[in-house]
Amino acid sequence: MNWAAFEEKLAPSLGETLHIEGAKSVMGGDICKAFELHTSQGKFFLKTHSLSFYDLFQAEQFNLQALAETNSIAVPKAIASGTFDKQAWLLLEFIDMHDSGDDFQRGRDLALLHHHVNDSAKPFGWSHDNFIGLTPQHNTWHSDWIEFYREMRLKPQLRLAAQRGMANHVIEKAWQLIDKIEFWFRDYQPQASLLHGDLWGGNSAFSRDGDALIFDPACYYGDHETDIAMSELFGGFSAAFYAGYQDVFPLDHGYPQRKPLYNLYHLLNHYNLFGGHYQQQAESLIQTLLAQAK
Incomplete structure (x- = not known):
């Protein structure tokens, strides 16, 4: 340079x-x-x-x-x-970043972010398309969260996975799952919260003073549970973080059943980016979800 x-x-x-x-x-x-x-x-x-x-x-x-x-x-x-x-x-x-800080407050801060909601007629999406890692992430506005998650998240990743060589039997099971997606929302209608969108431990840290930071976002308005689900997928957040979050924005009782559905998006994306064992992890999640929906 x-x-x-x-x-x-x-x-x-x-x-x-x-x-x-x-x-x-x-x-x-x-x-x-x-x-x-x-x-x-x-x-x-x-x-x-x-x-x-x-x-x-x-x-x-x-x-x-x-x-x-x-x-x-x-x-x-x-x-x-x-x-x-x-x-x-x-x-x-420039921020001098550190690994340790007030994780309870980090959870509270994230919950406060998620309280910023879009209440327009088509609240789910974002004004710009962006990226999840290096994968294009399309964010066309939708009025219905299920439709948005199916059409803007799962289907594009699944089509790309088929192009990248994911096994046919995994692809077929995934399409079966997509046909049953309403099962996980029978008594749950999320608000459109402003999301980080790519919330794993490597995209959050603390300043020298211990204040929480997030970065490398893939923002859109969607179900706040998706950020929490990804935070659990690869680790990096303590029990204090989740306690702080629950203190401000308690999770719905059905979150544990939806968590693998939300993390499937990220596992498919990791397969599309890196291949390898992410196919096995995705298949395992798909089998777990299909078993729930029987």
Whole structure:
């Protein structure tokens, strides 16, 4: 990266002349290159990738700004995104992140986020399509949550899994499951809560002061249980987190039965991204769900 030339690219977003004094390569997730920028205006966090990531970075910037506007749970401030020197980039506030902090309050903060609901005629969806990992995530507005989850979440991942070589018998069982999806909503009609959308332990941390943060979102309005279900899928959240959440937004008694249905979306996506044993995990969830629906 030509840092001297990049300074001029950043200047309009930061409101004054910026001098980059140093750039330290840091961990930026599994995909992007990332840098801790030391500048005349302090530290910033910069993510870069190929030009094909421009839409992804724009979506991330929009989502972080939407989450920040709720004043519920902290997120890194998204400053700007763009392209430069055949690369896409996203500039964020730099936060010194840590693994430990007040997990009870983190649960409460997430519950406060989920209390931001959309009460329009078609409340489920999002104003922009975005990404779940590297997979496009379509968010066309729907009036009905079941229809949205079936058409915008499960079916696209299942079609992609078939293209990626998932075993036919697993695909067939999954389609049987989709035909029975109403079973899990016989006495449950969720509100359209503002969601993080990709809430695993690697997308949440604490500041130096112990305050909770979330980042790398895949936002939309949907059932708040989906965020909680994913938080349990890969771990990283303590019992105190769930106690804090329940203190503000108690889960419906049917959540344990819906949890595997919601996590199926993420397991199918992980199969589509990484292959391997995620097929077996998805098949196991499908069998569990079909057994419930008998």
